[in-house]
Amino acid sequence: MIQQPNPNPQDADIEEPLPQQEEFWRPPARFGSVPVEAEPQGWDRYRGFQKHYPRVDLPTQIVERVSLGSDEAHEPNRLIWGDNLHVMRQLRSNSVDLIYIDPPFFSGRQYNVMWGDANEMRSFNDIWEDGMPGYLIWLNARLYEMKRLLKPTGSIYVHCDWHASHYIKVEMDKIFGYESFRNEVIWHYGLGGSSPRLYSKKHDALFFYTKSQTYYFDKPQEHATSVRMRGQLKGASDVWDIPTINNMAKERIGYPTQKPEALLERIIGASSNEGDVVADFFLGGGTAAAVAQRLGRRFIGCDQSRVAVAVTAERLKQQAIKRELEDASIPDFTVEHWGIYEAASLSGAPSDEFRGFVLRAYGATPASDGSAIHGWRNQMPVWVGGPGRDSRVTAEDVEGFANAIRESVQYLDSNLRDGVMLAWGFTQAARDAADYLRRCQHVDVDFIRLRQVRIEEAGFREHIVTRSTDRADYSDFLTFVQPPAVSVAYSVKGGRAVTFDAGDSAVVNFRAGDSAVVNFRAKIVNVQWDFNHDGRRFAATPGYSFRRDGPMLQVTHKFDRAGTFTVACRVQDSHGGEGTWVGQVEVS
Ligand SMILES: C[S@@+](CC[C@H](N)C(=O)[O-])C[C@H]1O[C@@H](n2cnc3c(N)ncnc32)[C@H](O)[C@@H]1O
Structure with missing residues (x-):
């Protein structure tokens, strides 16, 4: 376009004021600087990503089948149960067909937190600390593992919203x-609020x-809505109209960020086959697991x-019971558990299982020669005591281990x-025997230097602490929880017998x-x-089952027939301890 001469030259000196432009948009303080690097943040x-999150190899403990x-x-x-980054690092590469995740949205609100369980709270403190870059580093380390876990033909769906979606896409x-x-x-x-000042x-x-x-x-197919094609099936578009679950919905379990099963049905139906492995590493109320099942x-x-x-777990059991799916195909x-373990169930494990667990937790590999050297950490022989919490290492155990070291090829x-001895406890005679050697x-x-380390003391987890000195969130790894002592009393109104x-x-x-x-410091x-x-x-x-407004410490139940009922009460504490009471109630 050709510039026209100014028809009013006398106006040439009058400058149009520039629009106010000195105020640029500034990201809120929690954003930090906006990411621009070519490599993923972190x-x-x-x-x-091990720079930010050092690797910790620990076993998983099966507490229930x-x-x-x-x-x-x-x-x-x-x-x-565990931090998904560390859990994923223990899983095999190329082993998952479909991953769906619904992580915290960088919404700055803690509305995802439901029970105030100490571990549930931790990610929120972690994520917000360093603003948007901190959030992206936290997520990237996990996305990186997810890519490794996916089979070459696998797919991933990451669920997010406007708070961080554009940054996550990058x-x-x-x-x-x-x-x-x-x-x-x-x-x-459909649900959600509205404001007169924005869409x-x-x-x-x-x-x-x-x-x-x-x-x-x-x-997936969906029915056309246009007048011309009404009723015909069309391949689904990338806009899905699926109502959120309201409070009355049958599938509602009360989890504040619970997603509708219809959404997961679409994803799992489209991107996996029967028998395929589906993973959700931000499980919440378990919608993806329930639909996959x-x-x-x-x-x-x-x-x-x-x-x-x-x-x-409860949702999966109820679904199986309701749908009478109790057949061999389910x-x-x-x-x-990963990282925080139930000491009580470890104590009840068979000796070889317990030994394998302790060696792995200590970063040692099991020895296969059947001698009193049970494993090796680097060049160090390791011995493991018995599983029972009350079992104590004796002077004979010390002698036996010392002799096995003397007989080993490496010794000569x-x-x-x-050498290191790992056990729940040591007798004074065992301490003295090691001292003598x-x-x-x-x-x-022929002298031997033996360290004797109790499984619950700091020396047992020192290899984790030294690797991650600056990470407070590693401080719980390789710790043990005890079940709460569950005690139940029951009565009928007025203190009468249950009739x-x-x-x-x-x-x-x-x-x-x-x-x-x-x-310590846990609450129910x-x-x-x-x-x-x-x-x-x-x-x-x-x-x-689960209530947001606090644990159901007192309940009333109506028995509608006479008989002897076995009643069970399960209690969880904020540190992950879980205990169960089982008793008989006579209703006569
Ligand atoms: C938005 S909720 C998931 C809701 C779920 N899609 C549903 O339908 O119920 C996110 C979940 O991620 C969990 N979470 C957050 N950080 C985690 C982490 N580092 N490892 C494992 N889980 C984590 C939280 O405890 C929370 O239960």
């Missing part, structure tokens, strides 16, 4: 590749990426809230002198208020009741 050239009817040989599905392009992006699915829902926010975004260009996809997929679920894992599932070749150093070539009159019902008040936590966060316990598998009576 990536270190030499140490990858929930029987749904499949035989023992059938591989169970898995629910794992990071996912870096990690998975811009060309591996398939869709930004818009989940459009109502009624959607979340789901980023769908695949690991490679060859992937499984069974496009219903659609005949195998699954791995993980959450760092012990209560979220318990909610999901795999059992295990509830597993390299003047090996040191060490003191011979001045007079005897049942024909045509009436017996109302019984149960109280678990005298239950006591054993873990959840109580569940099973009024018809089958003696095998705890399954809460509907309505007696």
Whole structure:
């Protein structure tokens, strides 16, 4: 366009004031600086994401195998309690077909926190500390592991919203590749507030990426809504109209950020086949696991809230019971711990299982020669005591281990002198025997220096602490929790005996208020009741499971027939301890 001469030259000196422009938008303080690097936020050239999050190799502990009817040989599905980054680092590469995640949204609100369980709270403190870059580093380290876990034909859906979606997209392009992006699915829902000064926010975004260009996809169908094509099936678009679950919905379990099963049905139906492995590492109330179970997929679920894992376990059991799915085709599932362990159930484990666990936790590899050297950490022989909490190492154990060291090839070749004994406890005689062996150093070539480390003391977990000195969130790793001591009393109104009159019902008040936590500074966060316990598998009576407003320490239950009922009460504390009371109630 040609510039026209000014028709009023006398106006040439009058300058139009510039619009006010000195105020640029500034990100809120919690954003920090906006990310621009070519590598994912948090990536270190030499140490990858281990610079921010050092690797910790620890075993998982199976605390329960929930029987749904499949035989023992059938591989169970898995629910794992632990920080997902560390849990994922223990899982095999190329082993998962589909990952769905619904992480905290960088909304700055702690509304995801439901039970105030100490571990559930931790991620929020972590994430917000360094603003948006901190959040992206936290998420990237996890996305990086997810890519490793996906099979070459696998897919991932990351559920987020406007708070961070645009930043997450940039990071996912870096990690998975811009060309591996398939869709930004818009989940459009009805509920939510509105404001007169902006458009109502009624959607979340789901980023769908695949690991490679060859992937499984069974496009869902939906009915056309246009007048011309009404009723015809069309391939689904990337905008999904699915209502959020309201408070009355049957599937509602009360989890504040619970997603509708219809959403997960679409994702799991489109991007996996029957028998495929589906994983959700931000499990929450377990929507993805429940849908995967219903659609005949195998699954791995993980959450760092012990209560979220318990909610999901309960949901899977109830679904199996309701749908009468108790046949061999439904795999059992295990509830597993990573990083924080149940001392009581370790004590009851068979010796070789216990020994394997302790060696792995200590960073040692098991020895296979059957001698009194049970394992090796670097060049150091390791010995492990018995599983029972009360078992104590004796002087004979010390002698036996010292002799095994003397007889080992390494001893002769390299003047090996040191060894470590790991156990719940040591007798004074064992301490003295080790002392004696060490003191011979001045007079005897056969001397041996033995360290004796109790499994619950700091020396047992020193290899974790030295690797992660600056990370407060590692301080709980390799610690043990004790179950709360559950105590239940019951009565009927007026203190009468529990009686049942024909045509009436017996109302019984149960109280678990005298239950006591054993873990330091823990508090009870959840109580569940099973009024018809089958003696095998705890399954809460509907309505007696999880409540947001506090644990159900006192409840009333109506028995509508006479008989002897086995009642069970399960209590969880904020540190992950879980204890169960089982008793008989006579209703006559
Ligand atoms: C938004 S909720 C998931 C809700 C779920 N999709 C549902 O339908 O119920 C996010 C969950 O991620 C868990 N979480 C947060 N950080 C975690 C971490 N580092 N490892 C494992 N779980 C984590 C929280 O405890 C919370 O239960």
